[in-house]
Amino acid sequence: MADLRAIEAPFVAVGPSGVAIRDRLKGLTSQDVQVLRVVGDHLGSLASSDLKARCAAALDHDTGQWAERKRALTEVSSSRWAGSITKATHDQWALARRSQLAHIRSLEAGIVTITQRLSLPVGEKGTKKAPGGYHSAQEWFEKTRRLRLLQDRLEQQRADHEAGRVRVVRGGKRLLRTRHNLDAAGLTEAEWRDWWQAKRRFLAADGESGKRYGNETIRVASGGEVCIKLPVQLAHLANAAHGRYVLTSKVSFPHRGDQWRDRVCANRAVAYRICEDVQRGRWYLTASWTIPPVKTVPLEAVRAGGLIGVDTNADHLAALRLDTHGNPVGEPRRFDYDLTSTATHRDAQIRHALTRLLHWAARHELAIAIEDLDFQTEKTREKHGRRKRFRRLISGMPVSKLRARLVAMAAELGITIVAVDPAYTSKWGAQHWKRPLTTKRRPVSRHQAAAVAIGRRALGHPIRRRTAPPPAHQSDEQGHRTVQARSGGPGREEPRPCIPGPRTRFVPPGRGANAGNQDAQHRSERPAEHTQLMLGL
Structure with a gap:
């Protein structure tokens, strides 16, 4: 961290x-x-x-x-x-x-x-x-x-x-x-x-x-x-x-x-x-x-019923619905637009894509979470050097116009827009959510996985998942859960430590993956290791 x-x-x-x-x-x-x-x-x-x-x-x-x-x-x-x-x-x-x-x-x-x-x-x-x-x-x-x-x-x-x-x-x-x-x-x-x-x-x-x-x-x-x-x-x-x-x-x-x-x-x-x-x-x-400023809805009230995470890209908007716990619900959606023609055509394309997105959000009565993007510092010639293709890509994305138009159109429909920090959303979304959400019938793109990351950050949940539990009968039958720590917990974005050796209940004291402060875990009794240290054994 x-x-x-x-x-x-x-x-x-x-x-x-x-x-x-x-x-x-x-x-x-x-x-x-x-x-x-x-x-x-x-x-x-x-x-x-x-x-x-x-x-x-x-x-x-x-x-x-x-x-x-x-x-x-x-x-x-x-x-x-x-x-x-x-x-x-x-x-x-x-x-x-x-x-x-x-x-x-x-x-x-x-x-x-x-x-x-x-x-x-x-x-x-x-x-x-x-x-x-x-x-x-x-x-x-x-x-x-x-x-x-x-x-x-x-x-x-x-x-x-x-x-x-x-x-x-x-x-x-x-x-x-x-x-x-x-x-x-x-x-x-x-x-x-x-x-x-x-x-x-x-x-x-x-x-x-x-x-x-x-x-x-x-x-x-x-x-x-x-x-x-x-x-x-x-x-x-x-x-x-x-x-x-x-x-x-x-x-x-x-x-x-x-x-x-x-x-x-x-x-x-x-x-x-x-x-x-x-x-x-x-x-x-x-x-x-x-017009008088619209009274904003408290963030906690917006999170109560879940929301829709939206990832902005050069040619489409990737969206996915999440419930209040940050779990994906339903099928991912894609709203395409073309930005290769005149300014009037580009504006119409953005407006049409946003209209479809807002109508979908209005049907479910959900808020929309979007990245607070600003590519002004990323468009410099010296930062990306020979990557001309990438420079043209980010220069062609009308993030400011899209964000302003989305906020204005959402206000007319009574839809709340939540802006989140764009740091690591694409990286962590592809790393932690692309594979778990992909099935044989429903492939999930990295942009849709980023939409999940954006939605979870707007809901106050961590993005990164912990290390998967071991197979059954190598540890407890249920294994270590992959659920996340609470939003206020310290180090909630950190993965579980990777310690060599078998993860069983016979690991020596102080060497297990969860042998840190076990008093903080929800257990009915104090751990034996801590008890022995207190007794001076």
Whole structure:
């Protein structure tokens, strides 16, 4: 146990704190599209200027500068548009700051790994805990050059972080780089330009409780009419009173439409965002609002009726039902998905697999136990070296998106999600549960065995099984039980000691497999060996 890392206790995952729904703006006229583009381009240019000013202020920014920027934006738009722009700017700057810090941590980890491997002789084999030396002198030389490159990058990133400098691209760095590879992306310059302008538009407004329909800037009535408050410089485009433009399209929000309608009728805050899908030629409106945190169920109450252990893999979810004692019940289940196509296809595949899993859990009224995975530290190039296939495998697993979507979907069905530490679940599951659960008619995979390990850890039971009992008539008829120690018992994850020699009742005192502290065992009398020691015999 001294060589194993500390295992965190399982916990009940907290439910979502917000809701976002989307509907298509159908039937827009050419004038509606033109107005949306003009307003979005105007506000997008203001957002770019505000982001530039915020990045220039760096760490010297204060509330006074924020108020000054907001006053300058109010003169060319409105106070509410200015508030939405400055808030979005601060969120974007903070996100870039966090990403910069994560990049620094990644560079530090890579430098430590390369330095450790360079200190070893060429060709020395590694262990499970630490990689060995490099395979050849040529690779060793190339890694010395890469070490210098990473050190230079780290020095630059640290200097930027200390000075508060961040690098942000409105519209996305990936789309910006696509401009130099149009042939590979299959785009013309005009198509890329339309896509770039659409990404840089700003048509988002925060909600405000107490105002009509919960939003004064982008107002959506309970019947679905969409009305936009135009900036001051574009007030001549209005087709309604008070400088507003009413779109010909109406929204209905098929998903969660009743919840949205209850909010707008009660004048509760709802935030809206309008965006254009250039590839499809469509416009969408997204509504979002915050919800009170869902009261979590105590872990002991979740464990009372058992649960379902789920192992996350690159192409499927392996699930198996366990009772309250940690024993597998019923047949293992597998929920497949395909992550080899577009982002929309991958998202649909994950959603479909999670839907089937949640419906199965709802039928049995059970909670779901899943690993609290985080591959951010495992995706580094230096950690796995030449194992490119494995690196692509873990990089393609959308663990964060899958976990967030699972928690959100489970909250709607009233299903509790228990997150457990992923340490050793696959290893111990395959070692201790794959073979006992396998039969001639039902082969059990290592992923399904890992699901058992995950479920047992969520229930508070140990994963590893003790050494199997000896055959009958070599010791007691029943032999030593393979049951586990209690969850609070010390050393409950340790296997029985392997002592050479026959395991019979005639083993000399102090030499048997269970000759430790026999007073701790449930026996009616004190052991003879202990009694003799007390009497001084």
